[in-house]
Structure formats: structure tokens, C-alpha cells
Amino acid sequence: MTVVRTWHARRRARERLLESLLMLAALVSVAVTVAIVYVLVAESMAFFDSVGFAEFVADSQWTPLFEDAHYGIGVLLSATLTCTAVALAVALPVGGWIAIYLSEFASPAIRDIAKPLLELLGAVPTIVYGYFALMFVTPLLRYLIPGLPGFNLLSAGIVMGIMIIPYVSSLSEDAMRAVPMALREASCAMGASRLQTALGVVVPSAAAGIASACVLAVSRAMGETMIVAIAAGSQARLGYDPTESAATLTSYIVQVALGDVDQGGIAYRTVFVAGLALMLLTLTMNVASHVLRQRFLRASVR
Amino acid sequence: MVVERRQRDAASASPRLKAAVRDLSFYYDRQRALSDVALPIREHRVTALIGPSGCGKTTLLRCFNRMHDLYPGNRCTGELRLYPDDIDLLSRDVDPIAVRMRIAMVFQKPNPFPRSVYENVAYGLRVRGMRSRVVLDERVEQALRSAALWDEVKDRLDAPGASLSGGQQQRLCIARALATDPEMVLFDEPTAALDPVATSNIEQLISELRSTVTIVIVTHNMQQAARVSDDTAYMYLGRVVEFGTTDEIFIRPRMKQTEDYITGRFG
Numbered sequence: 333m334t335v336v337r338t339w340h341a342r343r344r345a346r347e348r349l350l351e352s353l354l355m356l357a358a359l360v361s362v363a364v365t366v367a368i369v370y371v372l373v374a375e376s377m378a379f380f381d382s383v384g385f386a387e388f389v390a391d392s393q394w395t396p397l398f399e400d401a402h403y404g405i406g407v408l409l410s411a412t413l414t415c416t417a418v419a420l421a422v423a424l425p426v427g428g429w430i431a432i433y434l435s436e437f438a439s440p441a442i443r444d445i446a447k448p449l450l451e452l453l454g455a456v457p458t459i460v461y462g463y464f465a466l467m468f469v470t471p472l473l474r475y476l477i478p479g480l481p482g483f484n485l486l487s488a489g490i491v492m493g494i495m496i497i498p499y500v501s502s503l504s505e506d507a508m509r510a511v512p513m514a515l516r517e518a519s520c521a522m523g524a525s526r527l528q529t530a531l532g533v534v535v536p537s538a539a540a541g542i543a544s545a546c547v548l549a550v551s552r553a554m555g556e557t558m559i560v561a562i563a564a565g566s567q568a569r570l571g572y573d574p575t576e577s578a579a580t581l582t583s584y585i586v587q588v589a590l591g592d593v594d595q596g597g598i599a600y601r602t603v604f605v606a607g608l609a610l611m612l613l614t615l616t617m618n619v620a621s622h623v624l625r626q627r628f629l630r631a632s633v634r
Numbered sequence: 635m636v637v638e639r640r641q642r643d644a645a646s647a648s649p650r651l652k653a654a655v656r657d658l659s660f661y662y663d664r665q666r667a668l669s670d671v672a673l674p675i676r677e678h679r680v681t682a683l684i685g686p687s688g689c690g691k692t693t694l695l696r697c698f699n700r701m702h703d704l705y706p707g708n709r710c711t712g713e714l715r716l717y718p719d720d721i722d723l724l725s726r727d728v729d730p731i732a733v734r735m736r737i738a739m740v741f742q743k744p745n746p747f748p749r750s751v752y753e754n755v756a757y758g759l760r761v762r763g764m765r766s767r768v769v770l771d772e773r774v775e776q777a778l779r780s781a782a783l784w785d786e787v788k789d790r791l792d793a794p795g796a797s798l799s800g801g802q803q804q805r806l807c808i809a810r811a812l813a814t815d816p817e818m819v820l821f822d823e824p825t826a827a828l829d830p831v832a833t834s835n836i837e838q839l840i841s842e843l844r845s846t847v848t849i850v851i852v853t854h855n856m857q858q859a860a861r862v863s864d865d866t867a868y869m870y871l872g873r874v875v876e877f878g879t880t881d882e883i884f885i886r887p888r889m890k891q892t893e894d895y896i897t898g899r900f901g
Contacts, residue, residue: 439706514745520704522758522810523735532757537748 372611375604382598388605394568394584396602397593403602405609407570411485411578412554412613415564418489418574419496419553424546426493427500428535431542434501435508436530447502454498462562465491470563483565483577491563492553499549507541508534540625547621551614557582581610651717652677652818652848653698658712658724660693660702660872667693669872671712675818675865680840680849682863682880684856686895690872691852695820698723698850699737700730716817735762738811742823744803746795746810751787754795754806758814773813780846781809782839801832808839812847819843821851825858837862856896860884868892 380388383403391404430450434443470487474480511534519529535542565577566587579587585603593599653675660668668690675681683691693702700723702708714723716736723733738758746754753760755774764770774791778784783805787798795806804824811819821840825833840849840862853859859866859880866883868876868891876883876892887893894900 512745514741514743515747517701517704518741518745518747518807518810519757521699521701521734521739521741522761523731523814524757524761525731528761532761533747539748 369611372604372608375601376608379598379601379605392570394570394579396599397588397591401598403605404570405605407568408579408581408584408606409609409613410570410572411560411564411568412580412582412610414572414574414578415485415489415492415560415580416550416553418486419493420546420550422490422493423496423500423549423553427497427545427549428504428542430497430501431504431508432530432535435505436526436534447505450498450501453495456495458495458556458558459562461491461495462559465559465563477575480575481565481577483563484575485560485564485578485580486574488560488562488564489574492556492559495556495559496549496553499552500545503545503548504538504542507538507545510541511537544621544625547617547624551617554614554617555582555610557586561586581606581613650677651675652679653717653723654713654715655694655697656713656715658694658697658710658714660690660697660710661708663707667872668697668710671869671872671874673867673874673877675848675850677717677848678844678846679864680844680851680862681865681867682859683850683852683867683869684854684859684895685869685875686900687854689869691869692822693872694869695822695850695852698818698820699734699739700724701739703730735814736816737818737820738814738816739820739822740804740807740811740824743827744800744807746798746803746806749795750792751795751798751806752791755809755813757810762814774809777809777813780812780843781805782835783809799832801828801835804828804832804836805839808836812843816847818848818850821849821853823852823854826854833858856884856898868895870895 388403388405390406391402392407393402394404394407395402434446438446465487466483469491470480470482470484473484473487473490474482477486480486508530515533515537516529519533520526524532560580561583564580564583566579566583567577568584569576569578571578585606588599588603651674655671655673655675658668658671659666671690671694673681673694683694685691696702697710697714702710710724712724715721716723721728723737747757749757752774755777756764756770759770759773764773775784775788778787783802786802787793787806790797795803798806804827808819808824824840825836828836837858840851843849844864851859851863863880866878866880867874868883868887868889870891876887876889878888882888883892884896887896891900
């Protein structure tokens with residue numbers, strides 16, 4: 333009897349130990365997230381002790397490393413948004429058409445080959461993309477656009493767009509394939525061609541999924557660092573002209589993190605402020621996509 | 635009621651053919667789904683296809699608008715003649731889209747597009763390149779009236795099609811099919827997903843539509859076939875076992891098997 337009892341007790345203790353280990357593993361990831369946010373916020377608070385929030389939002393210059401320091405985050409933001417817009421302008425049409433082709437026209441055999449190939453685009457190291465932008469796309473663009481600087485947002489944005497094509501195409505295709513066959517049949521039975529059916533019925537039905545695919549791609553593009561650090565230049569410049577060279581939020585962080593800036597100084601803290609701004613931006617995107625998705629879902633409820 | 639029916643049949647015994655199926659065999663890959671089917675479809679009449687599940691009635695119906703072309707691996711032999719122009723709808727030379735422009739279809743489950751009520755009905759017209767707002771407005775209203783839906787939706791033409799009730803959605807699908815003035819409308823068990831009230835509305839609608847279009851309807855419901863159709867084909871294992879006027883089939887079927895099915899002893 334006692335033997336059985338101790339055996340049970342031992343087993344229970346062992347299970348409890350395992351349980352708490354698993355719990356710990358789960359908590360670590362939460363803790364890391366919380367810690368990151370804490371560090372970002374704490375350093376940013378320290379930053380705002382010496383720089384007014386109004387200046388941070390409204391100043392048209394970003395020169396933390398200069399004698400005459402200015403801290404206008406809008407400068408970095410403008411470059412990030414411009415670059416992202418270029419990327420989306422590339423990825424949305426290309427990725428969208430690929431998704432339509434794969435979902436509505438390609439035979440299963442072609443789809444089975446094309447999809448993994450496309451996803452390879454996402455597996456290319458971003459450093460390779462960065463050099464591809466700088467050494468191949470930029471010279472090509474300079475041939476087409478005379479006077480284009482060697483570092484520019486356009487080239488970085490285009491290559492970033494190529495990088496996120498699989499995000500757009502793969503998730504959009506999943507959404508389109510989830511559209512019930514009955515809707516396609518209904519459209520075809522009305523005398524619509526396959527393309528008319530794809531554009532007129534399948535794409536609107538899959539709008540929620542396509543929108544969320546794009547938002548995911550956008551937040552991925554915003555956080556992309558290597559391509560812009562290599563190909564877009566390091567000059568902080570306010571403006572939305574993609575043919576200029578400019579530093580984005582991420583490329584600024586790289587630039588400072590690699591340089592020899594005093595720890596604890598205000599210039600050092602700008603890195604955390606830029607990081608916080610970037611995080612808020614992606615967070616907003618995700619919330620916006622969620623709201624959008626809910627609205628689409630409610631509209632398509634039968 | 636039977637007497638009324640007889641009179642109607644006698645008065646309307648116009649044998650003009652709208653379509654004729656001849657020696658039609660159909661295969662899904664290797665598997666034969668239809669064998670040497672022959673069937674006349676009279677103009678401005680309702681022809682019902684009845685029979686147990688898997689007898690090929692839906693397969694036959696979907697031959698009329700070439701729906702099988704949407705899926706690979708199907709094959710068929712034989713003819714499906716459409717009159718008065720006497721073309722073979724199944725011929726490789728005939729564009730399936732051209733066929734579907736003339737022969738509309740209403741499906742088993744209501745399947746409105748994710749668009750407004752108005753745009754659902756206008757879809758076929760837009761596909762045909764119609765842009766004029768005036769013409770579209772007129773045709774949409776006309777189609778919704780023909781589908782006995784106008785009064786219920788005229789104040790919410792911009793509401794999503796999916797916001798209507800099931801029965802209304804099915805009538806919306808009928809309006810959508812009628813908007814382009816088809817010569818034939820194919821109904822694939824149109825009331826299978828509807829409640830009795832909505833079912834009776836649709837049945838009445840089908841009876842009325844006969845004056846303007848030729849109708850072929852697949853149904854599992856024998857009473858429905860008896861109520862709405864003029865001609866009936868009883869199918870079994872991919873063959874048309876018996877074809878005749880609905881009265882003949884339901885009152886004095888020639889084949890024992892047809893009688894067994896209709897009286898519920900089989901199937």
C-alpha cells in the first residue's frame with residue numbers, strides 16, 4: 333500500500349515539475365516581449381526628458397549626431413513609408429496576379445512546382461537582396477533615370493517588393509482557393525469567362541484574406557533592414573520622393589548601432605525611440621488589418 | 635385538378651422542340667455516368683428529370699450549359715441539339731460561354747455573389763458588356779419582378795445579396811438567371827435547401843416562367859415534379875427509363891420500375 337502511495341506521489345511530483353518547466357518555457361517568450369517593450373519605453377522616456385514631444389513629432393530634421401541636433405521622427409518615417417509604398421506597388425500587382433493565376437488558371441502540376449519556387453524568394457537572405465538592389469537594380473535604374481543617386485529608396489523599395497511577393501501571392505492564393513466552387517460555377521453559368529469570374533467574383537470574395545496578406549507584407553516591409561541599410565543610403569532627409577537617398581527607421585538604427593556612440597547619451601537613446609516608433613507602426617498596421625478583416629468577414633456572412 | 639391538367643396539356647400540345655438529347659453518353663474519367671440518353675425538350679414547357687440519387691440527372695442537366703467543361707477529365711459522346719438554329723451544344727466548335735449566354739442555371743443552394751442585390755442581378759448584363767445605367771436599371775427591375783422579388787427588395791437594392799433570407803436568395807438567383815433573357819433555364823434541385831413556404835413560392839414562379847422560357851428541372855421531390863412539370867423523364871443508372879408527359883408518367887406509367895419509384899416502393 334505504502335509502496336503504491338509513494339509511487340503515485342513521485343509520479344505526481346514529476347508531472348508537476350514537467351508542467352512547471354513547460355510553463356516556464358512559455359513564460360520566457362512572454363517575458364522577452366515584455367522586456368523588449370520595457371526597454372524601448374524606458375529609454376524613450378529618458379529621451380523625452382531632454383527632447384520635447386512636439387519637436388519629436390513636428391521637426392523637419394533628424395540630426396542627432398550633429399552639433400546642431402534635431403529630432404524630427406517624421407524624417408525617418410517619411411523614408412520608411414516611401415520605401416514601403418514602392419514595395420507594395422511592386423508586390424501587390426505582381427503577387428496578386430500570381431495568386432489569380434495559381435488559384436484560377438494553373439494546372440495542379442504547375443501549381444505544385446511554382447508555389448515552392450515562389451516561396452524560395454522569401455528564403456533568400458536579405459543581405460543578398462541588399463546587394464542585388466545596390467549592384468544590379470540601381471545601375472539598371474540609373475540607366476533609365478539619369479541623375480538617380482547611387483543610393484536611393486526606389487531601388488531598395490523595388491527589391492523589397494520582390495522579397496514580399498511570396499507573402500502577398502501565397503496568402504492571397506490561399507484566400508482565393510477557399511472561395512466556394514459554387515460561386516465560380518454561378519459566375520460561369522452566367523456566361524462569364526474565367527478571367528471575369530476571377531476578377532468579378534473570386535477576388536471580391538477573398539478580399540478579406542487578400543487585405544490581410546497585404547498588411548502582413550507591409551509590416552514585413554517596414555521592418556526590413558538589410559536592403560535599405562545597403563541600398564537606400566544613410567542621409568536622413570524628409571520627403572516622399574523615391575528617387576532620393578534617405579535613411580529609414582531601420583537603416584538609421586543600424587547606422588547608429590554600428591557606430592561609436594556613447595551609451596546612455598541622447599544620441600544612443602534615439603535608437604530606442606526609432607525602434608519604438610517602428611513597433612507602434614507595425615502594431616497599428618496589425619490592428620487596422622484586424623478591424624478591416626472583421627468588417628469584411630461580417631459583410632460576407634451568409 | 636387532373637382534369638384541369640389534361641385540358642391544359644391538350645390545349646398546349648405544341649410539339650415544337652427546344653432541344654433534343656441524342657445518344658448522349660457521359661464519362662467522368664473512366665466511369666460512365668450517362669448511357670445513350672435520348673430526350674426531347676419541348677419549348678415553353680417544364681421538363682422534370684427524376685430518379686434516385688446517382689442516376690445521372692444532374693450530370694445530364696449540366697450538359698445543357700457545358701458546366702462539365704469547367705473540370706478536366708470529362709468526356710462525352712452524342713449530341714445535344716438546340717433549336718431553332720439546330721446546333722450541337724456539345725460540339726467542340728461551340729464556345730461554352732456562348733452556350734451559357736443562352737442557357738441559364740439556378741443551383742441547388744442559393745449562391746448570390748458577394749455584391750449588392752442590384753449588382754447580383756446586373757452581373758450577367760455587365761459580363762455581356764452592358765454599361766448604360768438606364769438599361770441596367772430597367773432590366774434589373776424587370777428580372778426582379780419576374781422572380782417575384784421586386785416588392786420585397788426594391789427599397790434595399792444596395793444591400794448585400796447575402797443579407798436576404800434563403801428563399802429570397804434563391805429568387806435573387808432566379809432573377810439573376812432571367813436578367814439576360816435566356817432561352818432556357820436549368821434548375822438543379824432549386825428548393826432542396828428551402829423551407830416549405832419558400833419552396834411553394836419557387837414552384838409557383840417556375841410554373842409562371844414557362845410562358846417565356848423553356849425549363850428543365852432536376853428534383854428529388856416527386857410531388858414537386860408532378861406539380862410543376864409538363865414532361866417527366868425517369869432516370870435510373872445513367873439511362874432514361876421512361877419519358878412522357880407528367881400525367882402519363884405519374885398516372886399510368888408504362889414501366890413497372892417507374893411506377894415503383896413514383897409510388898415510393900423503390901429509390
